[in-house]
Amino acid sequence: MIFRIVFLCLILLIIELYTFQVLKTLIKSKPALFSIQFISLLFLVYIVYSLMQFDRSVGQTQQMMFTMGLLLIVYVPKLILTLTLMGEDIYRLCVGSVNFFVDYDKSADFLNSRRKFVSQIGLGLAAVPFLSLIYGVTVGKYNxxxxxxxxxxxxxxxxxxxxxxxxxxxxxxxxxxxxxxxxxxxxxxxxxxxxxxxxxxxxxxxxxxxxxxxxxxxxxxxxxxxxxxxxxxxxxxxxxxxxxxxxxxxxxxxxxxxxxxxxxxxxxxxxxxxxxxxxxxxxxxxxxxxxxxxxxxxxxxxxxxxxxxxxxxxxxxxxxxxxxxxxxxxxxxxxxxxxxxxxxxxxxxxxxxxxxxxxxxxxxxxxxxxxxxxxxxxxxxxxxxxxxxxxxxxxxxxxxxxxxxxxxxxx
Missing domain, CATH: 3.60.21.10 (Metallo-dependent phosphatases)
Structure with a gap:
């Protein structure tokens, strides 16, 4: 159980790092940026704490279901963002490799800077599961x-x-x-x-x-x-x-x-x-x-x-x-x-x-x-x-x- 939670935490941290890259591209106000990250950290701490409190002798509780709902609502959209940026990173790596090893252009940056429109596309895609999951827990479950x-x-x-x-x-x-x-x-x-x-x-x-x-x-x-x-x-x-x-x-x-x-x-x-x-x-x-x-x-x-x-x-x-x-x-x-x-x-x-x-x-x-x-x-x-x-x-x-x-x- 501990190993699973540690593995989950590593995955969530990777997702958080990529999400931060999106936010940094789109939000120029440092106070606003770090306020969002602080709130995200609070969610992460709560989710990990609740998962660690799971008691197999009790089974699923209302708190555990709330935690699972929160986990999905917070991290499925962030996972979409992560996959979008990972796709861009693969593209940047390929372009950088061509420039460096094929064109021998040593003056160019190996990795180009992130493109703002890619982050905007990722954010738009992430909004779909975010809104859907909120609908699911507020309306859908009794529809x-x-x-x-x-x-x-x-x-x-x-x-x-x-x-x-x-x-x-x-x-x-x-x-x-x-x-x-x-x-x-x-x-x-x-x-x-x-x-x-x-x-x-x-x-x-x-x-x-x-x-x-x-x-x-x-x-x-x-x-x-x-x-x-x-x-x-x-x-x-x-x-x-x-x-x-x-x-x-x-x-x-x-x-x-x-x-x-x-x-x-x-x-x-x-x-x-x-x-x-x-x-x-x-x-x-x-x-x-x-x-x-x-x-x-x-x-x-x-x-x-x-x-x-x-x-x-x-x-x-x-x-x-x-x-x-x-x-x-x-x-x-x-x-x-x-x-x-x-x-x-x-x-x-x-x-x-x-x-x-x-x-x-x-x-x-x-x-x-x-x-x-x-x-x-x-x-x-x-x-x-x-x-x-x-x-x-x-x-x-x-x-x-x-x-x-x-x-x-x-x-």
Whole structure:
């Protein structure tokens, strides 16, 4: 941990040095220049001090999230400045080398002075993430979007044509700090009037106590005609902190599983149930967390029991890497998998129907929205809450409404 902090400090100091070069080029008043640098130093000291106070037995706190937000808001723009000036330095080095070794011009300075317009360009580029990150922590994290998705299946049982499902995922209740906004989001959930509601895991960051202030709020999610079901996410196992004993960790895990029941959801633990409508039924399968790089407690075979290939199946599996590595290749043919987990990295660019980008796509092949392979679908919810960075930029918190349709999509 100490080595990581020292390494981070070195990186931040390099960034500060380059930022100073930009400011020195643009600001001629020495008092103003050093006042800005003094404020920057205070931010750096606070960030390093807060990081050194991190207690793995406690895990993420509101102070730690504030620190992470401040770190990004202050240093991502400065990183843009640094990269801009590094690019100019490479150019200056190349020009100086040509002058010295090729043209043999010994009278010219080896490195030309910095150009003011390059610093201005860097400052303009840095303003974009600076303003975006501030928006993310003040507005974006609670800017809930209802995303509606219609999916066609040729073998959908007739009675389920037009059946609607609301999906929420990745609540991370320990991160919440605005009851009014959470009540608004719960109202949005209820306004969808879906037939069924599914919650695909991560009710807390780590500790069951995080959810206690929000139980009454989440109990306002109305009863849905065909039920309320949930599965566990990777954070629900309490594995990202150090527990005093294994017994304490197990007690917390049991308490987290109980939380789902306390807000009216039936928790499926590697098992399935049937949703009956008229004479038809579909199988709802729920597995524990299965992640390619995270805990693998999910048991698809156990959860499916005696289900047959021709049974119409909806699978809840928190981590979409489960679909990528296992589910889409399974002979039992899981028609639709609902996942979450990625949060879309809480940062990206999304123009619905045209373009979406996030760093998440370099980690997960399926990271936000609907994906299909040979008639098998996975939908990745962008998450209800937030974690680590206390904000969202471009990738907004999501309430999903999926409509099942019988037939073939001709669009």
């Amino acid at each position: 809930y979007k209802v995303i509606k998705q219609r999916i066609f299946f040729p073998d959908l049982p007739d009675a389920f044509d037009g059946f609607t499902i609301t999906q929420i995922s990745d609540v991370h209740s320990g991160s919440f700090d605005n009851p009014e906004k959470i009540n608004y989001a719960i109202d949005l959930v209820n306004e969808q009037n879906s037939d069924l509601i599914l919650f695909t895991g991560d009710i807390v960051n780590t500790d069951a106590k995080e959810m206690h202030p929000w139980i009454e709020t989440f109990n306002k999610i109305k009863k849905h005609e065909y039920g309320k079901y949930s599965v566990l996410g990777n954070h629900d196992y309490g594995e990202y902190v150090t527990w005093p004993t294994e017994a304490a960790k197990e007690d917390n895990f049991q308490a987290i599983k109980n939380l789902y029941g306390e807000i009216g959801f039936n928790l499926l633990l590697n098992e399935h149930t049937f949703i009956q409508k008229g004479e038809d039924k579909i199988a709802l399968v729920g597995v524990e967390n299965w992640g390619h790089n995270f805990k693998q407690a999910g048991d698809l075979s156990k959860a499916s029991g005696q289900l047959k290939k021709e049974d119409f199946k909806i699978l809840m599996s928190h981590d979409p890497s489960h679909w990528e590595h296992v589910v889409q290749h399974d002979d039992k043919h899981y028609h639709l998998t609902l996942s979450g987990h990625t949060h879309g990295m809480q940062f990206g660019i999304e123009i619905p129907g045209y373009f979406k980008w996030s760093l998440a796509q370099y980690v997960y092949k399926q990271w936000a929205g609907l994906y299909e392979n040979l008639g098998r679908y996975v939908y990745v919810n962008r998450g209800f809450g937030f974690h680590a960075y206390p904000g969202r930029v471009g990738i907004m918190p999501e309430i999903t409404v999926i409509e099942l349709k019988k037939g073939v999509n001709v669009a």
